[in-house]
Amino acid sequence: MTQAAPRRVAVVGAGIVGACTAAFLQRDGHRVTLIDRLGPGEGCSFGNAGGMSPGSCVPVAMPGMLRQIPRWLTDPLGPLVVRWSYLLPALPFLLRFLRAGRRDRVEEIADGVRALLAPTFDNYAPLARDAGAEHLVHAGSGQMYVWRSEAAFRGDAYGLELRRRRGVDIQVLGRDEIRQHDPALAPIFEKAVLLPQHGHCSDPFRLVRLLAEHVARRGGTILRREVRGIDLASGRVRRVVTDGDPVEADAVVVAAPLGISVPLEAQRGYHVTVADPGVMPRRNVMWADAKFMATPMDMGLRFAGTVEIAGLDAPPDYRRARRLLEMGRIMYPGLKDATATEWMGHRPCTPDTLPVIDRAPGCDGLFLAFGHGHTGLSAASTTGRIVADLVSGRKPPIDLRPYRVGRF
Numbered sequence: 243m244t245q246a247a248p249r250r251v252a253v254v255g256a257g258i259v260g261a262c263t264a265a266f267l268q269r270d271g272h273r274v275t276l277i278d279r280l281g282p283g284e285g286c287s288f289g290n291a292g293g294m295s296p297g298s299c300v301p302v303a304m305p306g307m308l309r310q311i312p313r314w315l316t317d318p319l320g321p322l323v324v325r326w327s328y329l330l331p332a333l334p335f336l337l338r339f340l341r342a343g344r345r346d347r348v349e350e351i352a353d354g355v356r357a358l359l360a361p362t363f364d365n366y367a368p369l370a371r372d373a374g375a376e377h378l379v380h381a382g383s384g385q386m387y388v389w390r391s392e393a394a395f396r397g398d399a400y401g402l403e404l405r406r407r408r409g410v411d412i413q414v415l416g417r418d419e420i421r422q423h424d425p426a427l428a429p430i431f432e433k434a435v436l437l438p439q440h441g442h443c444s445d446p447f448r449l450v451r452l453l454a455e456h457v458a459r460r461g462g463t464i465l466r467r468e469v470r471g472i473d474l475a476s477g478r479v480r481r482v483v484t485d486g487d488p489v490e491a492d493a494v495v496v497a498a499p500l501g502i503s504v505p506l507e508a509q510r511g512y513h514v515t516v517a518d519p520g521v522m523p524r525r526n527v528m529w530a531d532a533k534f535m536a537t538p539m540d541m542g543l544r545f546a547g548t549v550e551i552a553g554l555d556a557p558p559d560y561r562r563a564r565r566l567l568e569m570g571r572i573m574y575p576g577l578k579d580a581t582a583t584e585w586m587g588h589r590p591c592t593p594d595t596l597p598v599i600d601r602a603p604g605c606d607g608l609f610l611a612f613g614h615g616h617t618g619l620s621a622a623s624t625t626g627r628i629v630a631d632l633v634s635g636r637k638p639p640i641d642l643r644p645y646r647v648g649r650f
């Protein structure tokens with residue numbers, strides 16, 4: 243329970259981050275209102291790859307990225323693409339992104355990401371239990387990264403070293419061991435690593451919905467509203483301004499990209515989910531050089547990932563989703579010709595991979611929890627716990643300096 247008196251807390255954004263935050267706040271005894279313009283989980287959290295990865299501490303920007311820029315601009319279906327028409331608006335973000343790939347900075351960022359991700363499953367456990375969602379969280383089912391060539395594997399050596407030095411258990415596998423771990427996988431992969439501490443979520447959308455439904459069952463309010471701003475009085479939050487009635491609050495948590503002045507860019511990703519695939523991996527498998535994952539889900543086999551920088555408003559390029567399906571067929575030759583659903587989502591990304599988790603400076607009662615980028619499903623449980631600590635006046639379990647809003 244909270245050490246402070248129960249407060250009326252409004253959480254803006256009902257994605258996985260807002261839902262976990264609302265659930266932890268409610269466990270502390272606060273009166274929670276979860277506000278979103280969409281239904282819970284219908285934003286980026288709807289269609290992710292489901293990887294729950296306590297050891298995914300490798301920043302998105304890494305040393306040597308400069309060399310890859312020509313490829314980003316010339317291959318519209320490549321693993322990372324910047325649309326020409328969006329190059330100019332994206333430029334300030336891209337420059338910061340490249341700067342974050344300096345080796346000294348990469349080490350600091352990896353520490354920050356690892357601290358947030360390491361307790362992923364410990365912090366999901368109570369929430370999933372309360373919400374009846376334990377069957378969706380497969381802690382320790384493991385994750386396998388696969389590479390087609392020794393050279394590609396060696397190219398990722400620094401990323402593996404970053405993980406190892408931060409205590410992530412990594413087992414290197416050769417051709418035969420890969421087949422033993424995943425017999426359905428095509429025999430085209432030379433090298434793999436197994437990360438036994440990782441796991442997956444078999445329905446990320448349902449997980450958010452169950453968390454939100456549980457919040458509602460325990461007396462919380464779920465509101466479908468567009469948030470237009472936050473009213474202050476004498477430096478304190480007073481209410482959330484929406485397209486309907488305002489929501490009075492003693493504290494507000496921003497778990498959405500709400501126009502706070504932080505460099506954020508949408509790194510768009512795609513998925514295809516094959517309902518009746520005929521093959522199913524036992525665990526989440528990441529094709530490392532192609533930058534997408536195959537995940538066993540309750541509704542089918544999902545291939546998801548890649549990055550497209552094209553802003554919030556450009557229409558999806560579903561050729562990218564279809565490319566994922568083609569690659570999926572190469573990965574799993576037994577994949578049946580079945581119907582697949584396609585989806586595109588906007589990962590909310592900061593240039594340095596790290597989210598913002600902080601008190602808003604100069605504004606009492608305003609808390610920030612956004613920008614979780616590529617690992618928001620994994621980081622949401624710990625973020626929710628930390629924000630509840632901040633709102634309830636407890637000391638958070640980790641050093642929050644890497645995530646402060648003023649770092650940009």
Ligand SMILES: Cc1cc2nc3c(=O)[nH]c(=O)nc-3n(C[C@H](O)[C@H](O)[C@H](O)COP(=O)(O)OP(=O)(O)OC[C@H]3O[C@@H](n4cnc5c(N)ncnc54)[C@H](O)[C@@H]3O)c2cc1C
Nearest residue numbers: 257258259279285286287291293469498511617618619620
């Ligand atoms: C293809 C793909 C694969 C991924 N794979 C993984 C993975 O394997 N593992 C992993 O950990 N992460 C993964 N991610 C990342 C993960 O999905 C995101 O980091 C996470 O969903 C972000 O959660 P969120 O709650 O911050 O954002 P969201 O889920 O987008 O929630 C934010 C909510 O805020 C609402 N909102 C915004 N503005 C307003 C407003 N003005 N008023 C009201 N509501 C508003 C939106 O409607 C939205 O529902 C992947 C992402 C993609 C796209």
